[in-house]
Structures are given as C-alpha cells and as structure tokens.
Amino acid sequence: MRTRAARKDGPMTTPQVLMCRPTYFTVSYRINPWMRPEEHTDTDLALRQWDTLYATYRDLGFGVELVDPLPGYPDMVFAANGGTVIDGIAWTARFRHTERAAEGPAYGAWFARHGLTVREASAVNEGEGDVLLVGDTIYAGTGFRTDPVAHAEAAEVFGREVVSLQLVDPRFYHLDTAFAVLDPAGGPGSVAYLPSAFDDASQEVLRFRFPDAVIASEDDASVLGLNCFSDGRTVVHAPQAEKFAADLAERGFGTVAVDTSELRRGGGGIKCCTLELRPDREA
Template sequence: MDPRPQFLMTDAGHFDVCYQINPWMQPTAWRADPAACKAAAQAGSAQLKAALQAAGAHVETIGGVRGLPDLVFPANAAVVLDGRVLLARFRYPERQGEEAVFRSAFEKLRKRGLVEELVDLPEGLFHEGAGDCIWDKDRKLFWAGYGPRSSHGALAVIRRVFGQEVVPLELASDRFYHLDTCFCPLAGGKVLYYPAAFTAPALAAIRARVPEAQRIEASDEEAAAFCVNAVNLDAKVIMARAPASLRAKLRAGGYTLVEVDLDPFILSGGAAYCMTLRLDRTSAPAAAILAAE
C-alpha cells in the first residue's frame, strides 16, 4: 500500500468556460482570448499537480473529454472514505455527462485496488461529491453542505453509507454554491471558513463544534479569490493566489502556504480543492493506521 496521500486530478486539455451555471462563470472573458486562457489553464493544472507532489502526494490523472469542461473538478465526482466511493449525481444537465466518465475512472481505480467499492446515490437525489461533503479528520465527521447543488435528503444516505457523523450546513447563496468554496478544515483542528456563506443555523453548528481559537474567518476579498477552496496536507496549504491578509492569518496559525496561479479555473468558479479528489481518506485513528503499517 502506497503510504503517500492519493489524489485524483483530470487533465485540463479540454477545459474551457462555455456556459454559466454559477455566478462566477465568465464565458465572455474566456472567449476574449481562448488560446491564452487554455494555455494558462494547462500551466495552472500542472503547477497544482507539482505542488501536491512536492508536498509528498501521489496524483492519479484521468483524461479530459471534449464537451465536459468541468471534468477538471473531480472533487464533485464522489465522496470517498475508507475505500468506499459514493458516486455523485449532478443537478445541472451541463455536468451530468461527467457521471459516466467518473464511474468508469473509479471502476479502473477499483480494479487496481485504489478504492474498494462503488455506491450509487438513490434516484431523486442530487449530491455533488466531496465539494459538498468534507471529511474532518480531527473531529472524525463529515461537514455536509446542501442547498444550491446538493439535496438535504442526500445527507442521510452519506450517514448510512459511511457510518459517520454528518453535520448539515445549509449554504445561504448561489455565490458559494458548494461547501468547498467557503469551508476548509485544516490539520490540527483549525477551520478556515467564510461566515457569510452560511445560514444562521449552519453558523451555529460550526461554532458549536469549532472553538473560537480554532476558527479562521476569511474576508470577502479572500473568499472571492477562492482561497478557502484549498488543499491541506499537514502544515502545508495549497491554494490559489492569496491576499496578504490571508497569508498572515494562516502563517500565524502555523501553516505554510503554497500558492498556485489558478485564475483560469476561477473563471469557472473553482480552484485547488475543486481540482482534486482525495482517494485515501480513512476514519481510522492515526495510531491504528501506523499499527496496520
């Protein structure tokens, strides 16, 4: 078993911004210079992959598909824990073609032993994967967003499939349409989040479980830069280019920032976390993992 953190990414060769299903998407900006945007996207994806590898991770990369530009955001493909894969069902038709592609990719990963089991979401429910269901390894629970994309009814399915506590967090607006755009658990128990993205009951749920000293609040500017949409590996936080204010907050918390130019993907409403899916998350305590090795 490879002890390195395992991530899934999608090649960015077919990425573009050609439709609008969230308020951040700017197809007009992309069309202004598609060649430059495409080159920048491929460079940004390569830089993100290199940053993950430099942090000690292994990255599995699947091919892109013409006509499915948002395939570059595999965080939305599934919820993965303990080798079990709960496959996503997308709300918007523009992304529903991704479902078969990701299923095929996970079947191949299963045959190689990188995941163990694929589970389908019941009919009539929408859920957009780890973008709306984030594992908190310190608290041993899922934070689960719902509202703009994912159905509240899917939360009970997550609880049943994985046998873990699920904390529902209702998202307050379409601007922060997935939980991963506004909420990021960090190593050591801290949480980076954007309070304005949540309803009052959701904020109360966060504050009931995360002490004030462990809450890092992102400003409007920091959230709009998609910096909360970050990948955390121990003390390293890999994210889109950050305002100086957020750099200071995270460094004060003991974290090292690795910044990547992901501007072309922000034109589609995504950044570092959206572009990756962690495959090896486990609910087992760290001591049990070490003993097993």
C-alpha cells in the same frame, strides 16, 4: 511564493488525490455566478496553472492519480465534484445540471477500475464540493447543488456522523468554496470558513464545533481563497488570498501559493481540482 512550517511532529498520512487535466476547459455555459461565457477563456493558461498545481502536489510528496478528461465536458477538471472517497468506499456524484451529468459515470468508472468499492448515489450530490471530512465527521453543504436528502445517504454509505450546513450566497455554491479543511485529523483550528456564506443556524453549529477556526475575510473568499487543499501541515492556496495566507502562517501552517485564476472563471480553484482518495482504514 512558498513558506514552510511544521505544525505537528507526529506521523501523518500522505494524501492520495485524483486530478483531471483541463484539456477541454473553457466557459461555454453559465451554471454559477463566476461563469461568463461571453468573455474569452485562455485554455493554455489554465493548462499551465493546472500543471503547476500538479507539480506542487508531487513536490510535496502527494500521490497523484489522473482520470482522462472527456471532450465536451469542460468542468471535468474540477475533480472534487466527481465523487467522495472515504474508507475505500467511492460514493458517486449525481450532478444537478445536465451540462455536467456525464462526469459522474466517468469518475465512477475510474473508481471501479482502481479497486474502490463503488456505491451509486441515488440523490443529487456533487462529491467533495459539498462533502468534506474533518476527523471522523462529515460536513455536508446544501442550498444550491447537493440535495439535503443526500446527507442522510452519505451517513448510510459511510457510517459516519453527517453535519448539514446551509449555504446562502450563490457565489459560494459548493461547501468547499466557503469552508476549508486545514487539518484533516480534526481538532482545534482544523478548519477555516466565511460566516456570511451560511445561514444563522449553520453559523451557530460552526462556532460551537470549531471555536478556534480561522475566520476568512470576504476579500479572500471572493478569490476562492478557501478553496485550498491541506495535508495538515502545508496549505496550498490562491496567492490572491493574502490575509488568509498570513493567518495560516500565524497558526503554524506552511503555505504554498499556486495561481489558478483562469480556472476560477469556471467557478473552481485548488480544492475543486483535487479529489482525495482515502483508503480503507484497515488497509
């Protein structure tokens, strides 16, 4: 299902993103509450759903690059965790769990081959899963995966303000499962979030910085509705997040529903499959 609405009349930057085909996707271990290896995973269905997401991005005019999947690394489809790219600088990921450890170097090698300035991470961080840019400010999650000291490292690498947010619900183990960037340029109404996924102090920060945010429901967050991707005008989201889609339309966003329910068995959704490649501002 698809609706469109032009939220802004001015120029906007077309997203350039990196994706990884789920050739080897399955759920063979458990490192988050969504994963149940005892249940059957339909890899063919995951591939079809991913293909639809890829085609949707191309239809929206996004530039889409692909990294080759590695055999034996079923979570590599979740490209957002592979690093963070801002201003042409690629800060590599260092995964907390050994099951995903080889993904960091694989994405780092792709960054280097494609002319990005690679900065090797020293602290545990899981890329854009926990590092999201809104306007000129980085919002960084911690609590389950990314180490808090990585937030200071991100500030040094990118030369930007980093605001730390503490996650408290293990279902929302990465920031991008509980906090969505709707308008990358920032400003009023530029994000959506689930308050209960954060501790009290972080909720205060979010209320202060984003008084006009879209407040997601528990039902919509529980189908990874907040794990969406937006170019500032159109939000690609899970079809199961019906109230969220209605709220977005009310705010003037276009919406495109893409089902990634099979990939959700691994704990990821649309944003998890999408790593944004932000070029140097002077390029």
